[in-house]
Amino acid sequence: MTQAVVPVTEPLLSCRDLGVRFRAPGGRTARAVDGVNLELRPGEILALAGESGCGKTTLARTLLGLERPTAGEVFFRGRPLGYRGKDLKAYRREAQLVLQDPTGALNPRHTVYEAVAEGLRIHGLHHDERERVADALSRAGLRPAEKFFMAYPHELSGGQRQRVVIAGALVLDPTVIIADEPVASLDASVRGEILALLLRLRDELGLSAVVVTHDLGLAWNIADRIAVMYLGRIVEYGDVDEVLTRPRHPYTRALVSILPDSPVGEPQILTGEPPDATQVPGGCRFHPRCPALRDGSAAAVADDCRRTRLPVLGEPGVACHLRARPA
């Protein structure tokens, strides 16, 4: 097994007390990200998991500097991220985004070569362009690279297109890749190869990655650590082996319980709809749907769940009144 060797070092990318608010229709405010502390270590693959609307994509975009936080800060190599054009452009060489839908991410009228070379041209790196493009394509598994230079996206399969998108991210030799549902739009049998590619890039190039996904199986397949989000907050954060086999937060437990052949008992299907970031409940924000509160196992802390706000997780752990109490 390829075990990630993650020495305790300075985090590569991190954020502190991060908040992102949006104006929602009707003069309301959506608290998409509402207090997040997170650390990405060098060479680590971190999964950001949760249902749609939990804020995971907004968090990823903010880590990339595509969204400006309304509170808190993003740090890269220990220094706060600047939002001037020049600073962001420099950051863009270090941190690259891989989008969900490769068909939408590629310009249909650009050849593969142009798509991959675009990043180099934006950054004025005209030297050795051909070699760099060929190198990025072959690292993304498109070999021989020259064969793909003149191809247009419609001539490629879905898996090949996603490899082109990944090559476009690799061409600038970034240290971090942020991938938003990197295989969600791909055929099932092709997913494995793309995920294997992300693992290989980590092992061979030491690339770190944040992978945004709703798919816990994907996290199990490639991630070292996982942060589970609910309504703009991280509710559980830790090693994948730990969090997914012995989930402690009732929300994580429910998510894991509905997996086929789940490592935790009976399926616990949460009722109700995914929550609304414009109406964050008081107390623990998960309390209206919490199965532990409903079945009485959290009776001892029920008042806290309804009224007392939880502190923001500062390190791996669980944000839950029930788990905060010594057993």
Add this chain to the structure above:
Amino acid sequence: MTPVLDIDDLRITYHGSRGPIPAVRGVSLTLDPGETLGLAGESGCGKSTLAAAVLRLLPPGTEVTGRILLDGEDVLTMGWGRLRAVRWARASIVFQGAMHSLNPVQRIVRQIAEPIVLHEGVERAAAEDRAVELMAAVGLPAWRAKSYPHELSGGQRQRVMIAMALACSPDLIIADEATTALDVMIQAQVLRLLKSLVAERSIALVMISHDLSVLTDTCERLAVMYAGRLVEYGPAHEVFTTARHPYSEGLAGAFPTVGDTAARRRPRGLPGDPPDPAALPGGCPFHPRCPVALDACATTDVTLLDVRPGWRAACLRVPATKEADV
């Protein structure tokens, strides 16, 4: 007992500007009343074409041969009047994007009542009463009856579609990626609902998805399609865990079991891509991607072979693996 659905040597060819495209190339299967079948496969394998053919929903000019019997009645030779009567009443389909096909300016209770009024000739008021009962069955509160589709979430709208599919008590429901666009938790809600409703009412279910694990959780039997044919057909859990066709095995491996240490940091998939239906490889169409292909696979067009009664796989290795098992 007459099967609800009896498909025999179904072949469907689209005729487009690129020439003929054989989407379904000889599929046979039967479904007894109340039976649940999961139909798995990837884009272009012909699974949605097969589903649409059952109610003759294919575009004009599509060539269809073979036989489709619905409750013993031949769908392919039915007159239009009869076909209209059969749709919704005998069999209904829920598509992936079905929630987008609701009429945006009509209250949902009226839309659910519509097929009841049309097919059973009941008064609208009585039909709407039944619609409210159906809403309760799919977990939508009665006060939602007067809502318009835009007031509902995606999961709720998909429940409306399921209520409509149930409205005329059909013998068969075909759910084509009916929960794929939904969030995991909502998907689990809708799947549990669908599973209990078909069991309660002895409705036969064909559920189509690319996700073998979802199908295995919901259906008794599993059929795996590749390049327009069934490549494996058998008891769901066994096909999922001990597939005999390397393609089913690859597809099953694409959805790892969380907690399975063999899958930890070891994503599995298949090399290459699903084939273009217009240019299928010769021999076994899967051989270029097959991790265990034999020389003979490039030239032999394999049909379904018995693994044991009720379980078949279209792979040259089937007899060998069978013996190895004994």
